[in-house]
Amino acid sequence: MHTQTPTTNETGISLTPQFPLCAPQVQVTHLTQETISQGLSLLCKTGNGLGHAFVKLDLKQKGLNDISAISRFIHVRFLDLSKNNLTDLSPLASLTQLLWLKVDNNTVTSFKGQPFAELTYLQWLSMSANQLTVLDGLVGPALESLNLTGNSIRTLKGLQSNCLSNLVTLELRGNHLNTTDGINLPNLQRLYLAQNVIERLEGLEKLERLTTLHLRDNRLESLDGLTPNMKCLRYLNLRGNSLSDENALQQLGLVSNSLRALILSENPLVETTDYRLSVLTLVPHLERMDKDNVSPEERTEAKERIKELKEGEIHEP
Numbered sequence: 001m002h003t004q005t006p007t008t009n010e011t012g013i014s015l016t017p018q019f020p021l022c023a024p025q026v027q028v029t030h031l032t033q034e035t036i037s038q039g040l041s042l043l044c045k046t047g048n049g050l051g052h053a054f055v056k057l058d059l060k061q062k063g064l065n066d067i068s069a070i071s072r073f074i075h076v077r078f079l080d081l082s083k084n085n086l087t088d089l090s091p092l093a094s095l096t097q098l099l100w101l102k103v104d105n106n107t108v109t110s111f112k113g114q115p116f117a118e119l120t121y122l123q124w125l126s127m128s129a130n131q132l133t134v135l136d137g138l139v140g141p142a143l144e145s146l147n148l149t150g151n152s153i154r155t156l157k158g159l160q161s162n163c164l165s166n167l168v169t170l171e172l173r174g175n176h177l178n179t180t181d182g183i184n185l186p187n188l189q190r191l192y193l194a195q196n197v198i199e200r201l202e203g204l205e206k207l208e209r210l211t212t213l214h215l216r217d218n219r220l221e222s223l224d225g226l227t228p229n230m231k232c233l234r235y236l237n238l239r240g241n242s243l244s245d246e247n248a249l250q251q252l253g254l255v256s257n258s259l260r261a262l263i264l265s266e267n268p269l270v271e272t273t274d275y276r277l278s279v280l281t282l283v284p285h286l287e288r289m290d291k292d293n294v295s296p297e298e299r300t301e302a303k304e305r306i307k308e309l310k311e312g313e314i315h316e317p
Contacts, residue, residue: 054076064085067088075097090114106127116139141166158182173196192214221242246273262283
């Protein structure tokens with residue numbers, strides 16, 4: 001192959017024609033009637049009961065970055081748009097019967113400008129592995145389950161009860177959160193925050209109905225922030241944090257009345273202390289610790305330790 005050698009004049013200025021480099025063009029894949037027809041299933045009565053329509057639509061992994069054609073399919077209730085190239089979900093605004101929506105593995109960057117305020121019946125939403133960084137603009141009047149795992153969210157501000165009053169399950173694993181502050185959701189029952197960079201427990205006093213708190217693989221050195229307001233908490237996962245001694249566990253006593261399962265494996269204190277007895281002294285009603293149920297012998301020993309501590313307090317001058 002002949003390659004043109006660049007030529008210059010005596011001043012060193014190139015005489016070879018220069019052409020601007022063209023940026024690669026992104027192929028736009030529009031949604032077609034044929035693709036929609038192939039993805040429809042589940043024939044049901046329409047909302048008014050006067051006819052029938054397909055209410056389930058599967059459009060995952062179609063290379064889509066434009067779904068304008070979907071706006072006419074107003075009877076769809078279950079929609080899977082995962083593994084596409086979508087940033088704009090506004091065509092969904094006319095799908096007011098939606099109950100279930102999956103938009104995992106797309107390129108959505110913001111909730112602002114999206115149609116969730118119009119989706120007043122939507123109960124289940126998953127938007128894991130997108131490019132979300134904040135939660136501003138998120139609205140879900142009927143939403144009960146929300147999965148935002150694997151985004152780049154750095155703050156929980158925007159999770160307000162007036163916008164998400166019915167939310168009971170929230171998944172935010174694998175984001176960039178360094179605190180739990182900002183969750184004002186009194187009806188929330190299950191909160192999954194594993195694989196973030198959380199160093200501080202804050203704002204948990206508002207989560208009075210929380211039963212499950214999952215904080216595996218974070219950076220907690222203490223449990224300051226646990227509160228007796230969390231009177232329904234039954235399961236607490238702290239695996240893979242930086243809890244180094246028994247002093248770091250003292251706040252467990254604040255949730256001892258309700259807590260039944262506790263995971264502490266892969267913390268430094270597990271290697272250096274008899275942590276099981278210490279924990280049972282703080283949380284005597286605990287039923288399971290790490291992978292093992294609490295044995296009758298452990299419970300008896302913990303009761304004896306508690307008795308000794310109380311007697312020691314009585315005899316103190």
